[in-house]
Amino acid sequence: MQQQLWGSAAVAVMVALASGFGEHRRRRRRDVDRIGFMPWTLLQVLAMLAAVILASLALNLR
Template sequence: MDDAHRWLWTIAGAAAMLFAVSVLAERRRTLRRDPDRVGWMPWTLVQLIAVLVMVFGVAMALK
């Protein structure tokens, strides 16, 4: 395995961790007690981008 593949796997792993964090953050925001305390971070968009980066990284690493 060369350096390019290792970087792609590292990027895919980081995107997977970002996806997991964003899922937990979105769940926390959904279950908040005070409905007036909304956040400003678009966690759904973060999830989408993280999944796309992860899939792209894995696909390129396997190629």
């Protein structure tokens, strides 16, 4: 069970990193009029929150 929580926390961190990269690309786009529909910042915050919660649960199972 603890291994699954750590694995899920690692996946959540990877999603947060990918969301940060997406936000970086959105900010540095050449055509300002081409807006995107993906809320990268919200996804990043939610993924980091999930990672913290999952890591906390994994630590409490010890």
